[in-house]
Amino acid sequence: MEINQIKIDDVPIVSVSGRIDGTTSKDLETILNELIAQNMSKIVLDLEGVVYISSVGLRVLLSALKKVRPNKGDVKLVSLQPFVREVFEITGFTKLFTIYPSQGDALGCFKV
Amino acid sequence: MLGGVKPLTDMEYAECFNAFKSVSSEWMAIEEWLSKDFVPSMGGRRSAKVLSIGSGTGDFDLILMRMLSDKIPDLTYTSLDPNESHNELFLNQYKKSGLKLSSFRIIAEPFCEDSFEGGFDLIHLTHCLYYIPDRKAAIECAYEMLNPGGILLIFHQTPMGINEIQRTYLKRVKGDEKELFSSYDIIQILNELKLKFSFDILISDVDVTDCIKGNETGRKILNFFMESNLDGLDVALRDEIICNLKDISRSEGGRYFLFHPGGIFWIRKDGLTQGDP
Numbered sequence: 403m404e405i406n407q408i409k410i411d412d413v414p415i416v417s418v419s420g421r422i423d424g425t426t427s428k429d430l431e432t433i434l435n436e437l438i439a440q441n442m443s444k445i446v447l448d449l450e451g452v453v454y455i456s457s458v459g460l461r462v463l464l465s466a467l468k469k470v471r472p473n474k475g476d477v478k479l480v481s482l483q484p485f486v487r488e489v490f491e492i493t494g495f496t497k498l499f500t501i502y503p504s505q506g507d508a509l510g511c512f513k514v
Numbered sequence: 515m516l517g518g519v520k521p522l523t524d525m526e527y528a529e530c531f532n533a534f535k536s537v538s539s540e541w542m543a544i545e546e547w548l549s550k551d552f553v554p555s556m557g558g559r560r561s562a563k564v565l566s567i568g569s570g571t572g573d574f575d576l577i578l579m580r581m582l583s584d585k586i587p588d589l590t591y592t593s594l595d596p597n598e599s600h601n602e603l604f605l606n607q608y609k610k611s612g613l614k615l616s617s618f619r620i621i622a623e624p625f626c627e628d629s630f631e632g633g634f635d636l637i638h639l640t641h642c643l644y645y646i647p648d649r650k651a652a653i654e655c656a657y658e659m660l661n662p663g664g665i666l667l668i669f670h671q672t673p674m675g676i677n678e679i680q681r682t683y684l685k686r687v688k689g690d691e692k693e694l695f696s697s698y699d700i701i702q703i704l705n706e707l708k709l710k711f712s713f714d715i716l717i718s719d720v721d722v723t724d725c726i727k728g729n730e731t732g733r734k735i736l737n738f739f740m741e742s743n744l745d746g747l748d749v750a751l752r753d754e755i756i757c758n759l760k761d762i763s764r765s766e767g768g769r770y771f772l773f774h775p776g777g778i779f780w781i782r783k784d785g786l787t788q789g790d791p
Contacts, residue, residue: 424761424762424763424764424765427764456762457674457675457678457762457773458762458763458764458773460674460773461717461764461773461775464715464717464775465717468717492673492698493672493673493674493697493698493715494672494697494698494701494713494715494777495715497701497713498713498714498715
């Protein structure tokens with residue numbers, strides 16, 4: 403798994419590629435927790451390069467969402483591959499997360 | 515049931531459920547959700563009539579009863595569960611709790627259309643739809659039994675955690691998978707019934723270290739996962755299940771945790787009251 407971070411208008415954009423599973427999800431969890439600890443409650447998570455996500459990986463995303471929501475924050479997801487989207491639909495995660503086609507769309511929604 | 519594998523007796527089921535409960539953080543997560551998100555919205559009522567379908571050992575109900583009775587002076591509570599061992603445990607726990615509701619009764623019956631006339635302000639189905647043959651009819655019937663403005667709460671497993679293990683092994687282990695039912699299926703049913711709902715997922719884990727170690731507690735937890743007495747299960751298949759369980763769990767401080775989140779559905783019957791969480 404590879405993780406890259408940039409910031410646009412003070413909103414962190416975390417781009418992940420590869421597999422988010424029991425072995426790799428800890429790295430993603432650490433990065434998200436660090437951002438939240440820095441009071442970054444609006445986060446864009448670009449999953450375009452993610453080919454697989456396990457339930458351990460889903461836990462990391464849900465945990466981040468639950469941490470930022472009380473501060474009126476959100477974790478907006480970008481570009482899910484078909485397999486990952488299917489996992490999100492089956493698990494009900496599409497009812498909790500908003501998914502955008504591009505980073506720009508996700509950022510735009512934070513500005514509204 | 516397949517060779518060597520037996521159904522759990524009521525007593526065994528109660529024991530296995532208790533073993534599961536002791537390693538699951540779900541009850542804590544539910545308690546937090548009830549206290550922060552749900553119970554405050556029930557305030558302002560002088561009275562409420564509650565129906566618990568599939569109350570089991572009453573763990574959830576006792577939490578809910580305590581929270582509601584702090585807010586609502588006249589609370590009438592009816593619990594329904596066909597497992598008499600569970601009902602006995604529930605009644606004992608209730609007696610010890612010191613709770614004094616306007617009325618409380620446990621009925622040892624499964625839920626069916628003719629169970630009650632209705633008129634409830636709150637009905638909950640907590641981890642019981644696995645055991646009801648016609649789930650759609652049960653949800654529809656429970657909804658119909660609500661007063662206007664009444665709330666139907668459904669707590670159920672998501673397709674993650676135990677459901678992942680069941681999807682892979684339930685049929686191989688016990689020959690059928692009739693208990694296989696998740697929040698995904700409930701979403702389909704609610705959409706078919708055209709019922710508006712709110713949905714949330716609570717983070718909770720099951721410490722499955724005992725299953726992996728293969729000790730007595732682990733044996734009971736695995737029985738609970740597979741809804742069967744696995745004492746006679748083929749050793750190779752048992753090892754395969756445990757190996758899979760280990761693979762989908764996360765390791766932390768030498769222990770293994772299975773992410774087993776709880777799905778919550780909140781359905782309000784059209785009425786005057788508003789304020790969903």
